[in-house]
Amino acid sequence: MSEAIVSGIMWHLVGAASAACFYAPFKKVRNWSWETMWSVGGIMSWILLPWAVSAILLPNFWAYYSSFSLSQLMPVFLFGAMWGIGNINYGLTMRYLGMSMGIGIAIGITLVVGTLMTPLIQGRFVELFSSAGGRMTLLGVLVALVGVAIVSRAGLLKERAMGITAEEFNLKKGLVLAVLCGIFSAGMxxxxxxxxxxxxxxxxxxxxxxxxxxxxxxxxxxxxALVNLGFCFIRLATQANLSVKADFSVVKSVLIANVALSLLGGTMWYLQFFFYAWGHARIPAQYDFVSWMLHMSFYVLCGGLVGLILKEWNNVGRKPVGVLSVGCFVIILAANIVGMGMVS
Structure with a gap:
């Protein structure tokens, strides 16, 4: 396997690790509504950091963006909005199905849709079956999906062992949202x-x-940002139990801590796609569609590993941890299969 491909896979792993950890600072925010916390973190991750990084990289910021026509920029923007809708549905999926079932269905769907739809739209999908490398790469995608399913099964066993249930379990509503989340999240x-x-x-x-x-x-x-911030601002303006003024009226020490933690969470969230770009750049052009598969499967892998490090799997028994270990191994195997396919 070439050094470039190995480094590309590793940078996708680093980005996924950041994605798996980004919500940790948010969990320490106190006395704030989710909408306020998400908005502050989102302004950092969706607006401030992308603009700041681009201003540093580009010789002439405005000349670069004005060089593109509206017809070129609009699909990029709309797919970004599509991905934003998926973000909102992701949170609602967890609410109605619980973490494990929600992640298994939503991530599984977005992995398949986001990975395979691009070559399908471009008319390259059939070509993948005509070469050994293409077939091996597709096999890696399938193995990754199996790995995601196994890790999700481990999470379900863990939740049962700990007596955890979804906040408002609703199978029908949750499945619809999970499918929508999986499809819309592939917008990225x-x-x-x-x-x-x-x-x-x-x-x-x-x-x-x-x-x-x-x-x-x-x-x-x-x-x-348009979708997520719009959703949060509308709720903050219309829900009687939510108030921006009340959130920012907490004692000064809590306010400073909440802002800092939200900005840190937003920064970590942005870094997942910062390193995604690094990984994407190292993947051969004919196989660039596997970047999404690597990111999503590594996201599930890192989520499981972070849970083990934080001792979230303590006292759940040997079976859930064993199943988790098998799932992590399968995802790592999938990444290797994809890597070998790209050099075949």
Whole structure:
């Protein structure tokens, strides 16, 4: 396996690790509504950091974006908004199905849709079956899906052992939301594909290949910000039990801590796609669609490993931990299969 491909896979792992950990700071926020916390973190991750990074990278910030037509930017923005809708549905899926079932269905669907729809739309899907490398890569995607299912099964066993149930369990509503989440969350994969002209323009300006995708995040995450912040602001304005004024009226020490923790969570959230761009840049162009599969499967892998490190699996018995270990091994195997497929 070439050094470039190995480094690409590893950077996807680093990005997924950041994604698996980003909510830890949010959990320490006190006396704030979820909407306020999510908005503060989101402003950092969807607006401030993408703009700041792009301003540093680009020789002329405004000239770069004005060089694209509205017809070029709009699909990138709309796919970003699509991905933003998936984010909202993700939280609701956890609410009605619980973490394990919700993650298993939502991540499984978005892994398949986000990975395979791109070559299908581009008319490259059939070509993948005509080469040994293509077939092996597709096998890796299938193995990754199996790994996600096994890790989700381990999580379900853990929840049962600990007596954890969904906040408002509703199978029918939860399944609908999980399917919608899986489909809409794949918007990030579609957005990255639609942003190729932006990546090529950044490369033409002499930007390092590792960073060429980052300027497109201003547009992609702008779409996600519109949906997420719009959702939060509408709820803060219309729900009688929510109040921005009350959230920011907490004692000064709590206020400072809440803002700092929310900004840290937002930064960690952004870093998942910062390193996603690095990984994506190292994957061969004909197999760039597997970036999404690597990110999502590693996200599940890292989520399980972080849970073990934080001792969340203590006292649940040997079976859940054993199943988790098998699932993690299968995901690692899938990444190796995909890597071997890309060099075949």
């Amino acid at each position: 994969s579609f957005a990255m594909d639609a942003a190729r002209p932006m990546h090529e323009a950044a490369a033409a300006l002499g930007i390092d290949p590792l960073y060429v995708a980052l300027p497109s995040y201003v547009v992609i995450m702008g779409g996600g």
